[in-house]
Amino acid sequence: MKNRFQFKWLWFLLSITLFSINFQSNAQEVIAHDPVMTQVGNKYYLFTTGLGISFYESTDMVNWQPNGSVFKSSPAWIKQVVPNFDGHMWAPDVYQANGLFYVYYSISAFGKNTSAIGVVTNKTLDPKSSEFNWVDHGIVIRSIPNRDLWNAIDPAIIKDDKGDTWMSFGSFWSGIKLVKLDDSLTRLAQPQVWHSIAKRDRSIYTDDLDAYPGAIEAPFIFKRGEYYYQFVSWDFCCRGTESTYKVVVGRSKQVEGPYLDKAGLSMAKGGGSIVLQGDKRWFGLGHNSIYDVDGITKLVFHAYDAKDNGVPKLKIIDVDWQADGWPQVNSQDIVKYRSNIK
Numbered sequence: 018m019k020n021r022f023q024f025k026w027l028w029f030l031l032s033i034t035l036f037s038i039n040f041q042s043n044a045q046e047v048i049a050h051d052p053v054m055t056q057v058g059n060k061y062y063l064f065t066t067g068l069g070i071s072f073y074e075s076t077d078m079v080n081w082q083p084n085g086s087v088f089k090s091s092p093a094w095i096k097q098v099v100p101n102f103d104g105h106m107w108a109p110d111v112y113q114a115n116g117l118f119y120v121y122y123s124i125s126a127f128g129k130n131t132s133a134i135g136v137v138t139n140k141t142l143d144p145k146s147s148e149f150n151w152v153d154h155g156i157v158i159r160s161i162p163n164r165d166l167w168n169a170i171d172p173a174i175i176k177d178d179k180g181d182t183w184m185s186f187g188s189f190w191s192g193i194k195l196v197k198l199d200d201s202l203t204r205l206a207q208p209q210v211w212h213s214i215a216k217r218d219r220s221i222y223t224d225d226l227d228a229y230p231g232a233i234e235a236p237f238i239f240k241r242g243e244y245y246y247q248f249v250s251w252d253f254c255c256r257g258t259e260s261t262y263k264v265v266v267g268r269s270k271q272v273e274g275p276y277l278d279k280a281g282l283s284m285a286k287g288g289g290s291i292v293l294q295g296d297k298r299w300f301g302l303g304h305n306s307i308y309d310v311d312g313i314t315k316l317v318f319h320a321y322d323a324k325d326n327g328v329p330k331l332k333i334i335d336v337d338w339q340a341d342g343w344p345q346v347n348s349q350d351i352v353k354y355r356s357n358i359k
Contacts, residue, residue: 020200024348028210047073047356049080049331050255051108051171051235051304052317055142061310062142063317064109070122074142074247077335078315083143085136087120092153098133099126099305108235109302112174112202114182119202121157121184121320122168128170128228130190133159136203156201157184158196166191168234173306174202175238175245177272181206185214185247188234192216192238192285195238196274202337215249215284242312244268244342247276247284248292250303255259257327260301264318265289266344279343292316292344296324299351307336314338315344331356 050066063073069086088106095102107123115137125132134157140148160169168188176182187193193215194238197206219231236249246268252261267276267284277285282288293302293316305318314336317331334350 023227025346040216045071045358047331047358048328049356050319050329052319052331053110053306053314054308054317054333055111055113056308056310057113060112061141064111064120065319066105066107066109066332068104068106070106070109070120072129078310079355080357080359086150087122091133091201092155095124095133095135098156098159099124099131101126105140106172110306111171113204117247119174120151121172121174123166123172125170126137129162129226130160130165130228131162131242132169133157134169134172134184135191137147138203144276148149157198157203158186158205163330166225167194168228171304172234173237173246174198177238177245178240183272185236185238187232187236191219192233193236193247198223210273213285214247214274214276215267215289218285219252229272237306238272239307241309241338243270244343245270245272245276246307247274248305248307249289250305251289254303254308256301257321258323259344260321260327261295262301262303264303264305266292268342290343293318293346295320296348300327301329302332302351314344320351 023213025149049050053064054063061075061078065071072084073081075081078232093162110121119138121136136157136239137151137153138152158169158216168190171182171187172186182198183195185195189285195214196210197210217231233249237248248266250262254260254262267278269276277288278288295302300321302320316336317333320332321327321329334356337345339345
């Protein structure tokens with residue numbers, strides 16, 4: 018199992034690097050993994066996994082201009098956590114508050130929960146502005162093998178109706194956690210407040226160092242109406258056309274859960290209703306984020322293209338909300354959406 022997990026991340030890092038060089042230089046589609054987005058005026062800004070966190074902008078969510086990387090060099094603290102860190106930062110989230118833009122990011126060692134989530138801020142996302150300057154605030158939370166049965170990667174931020182701000186995160190091991198942030202949004206609130214909000218079956222006798230079983234990661238919580246909707250990705254990413262990622266959802270009237278699927282099963286007990294899954298053309302649909310944009314809900318995610326050697330590509334499609342309040346997507350929209358690099 019450990020070797021398979023290590024292979025997953027080795028394939029992933031190699032693919033992101035090579036695909037970015039080979040395809041984006043030819044001004045084709047956006048090669049993206051773990052995409053998140055925010056809107057500022059008439060512009061949309063996209064952040065994805067990559068060397069130093071990849072950063073794009075657009076006025077229509079179709080044509081994207083690369084803005085390089087958030088980090089030109091890695092913060093010194095990272096080597097203390099992951100000594101063999103190679104510059105790849107995973108699974109960001111972007112959040113606006115306090116007159117700042119917060120970009121949370123993940124670092125991790127191959128196949129281990131030797132991981133940490135950091136955060137960097139900026140007053141503006143416009144690279145041409147005189148105020149454009151990324152300031153790193155270091156570690157928000159860290160996981161350590163044999164101490165923690167959770168993995169500190171895949172952050173996503175949500176503010177609840179009470180005004181408290183929370184970070185959901187997690188990958189494999191004991192699943193998805195929710196932890197409250199303090200007012201600075203760069204540290205955990207004190208005293209700490211934690212919840213376990215989604216997991217999949219894992220024997221108590223499984224070695225604590227093993228990520229498997231329990232393939233769940235990439236949480237994203239979205240508030241609509243009276244419900245908080247928790248989206249997570251099940252199964253495996255990062256294997257090109259062998260990827261089996263799928264997106265599932267549950268909902269709750271409280272941010273801390275319990276999140277129930279359509280059948281009433283708690284996501285903390287393995288529940289989840291499928292929203293997205295692959296077909297013969299697109300594999301491993303997952304690691305989504307979701308937003309309301311001018312009255313339309315947009316689902317943002319990556320998908321591996323079987324007709325292009327399993328390259329992970331950006332997808333942004335509309336969400337239809339059913340009469341019973343559950344999200345639904347049209348699989349044909351996945352095919353229709355095609356991004357372009359300016």
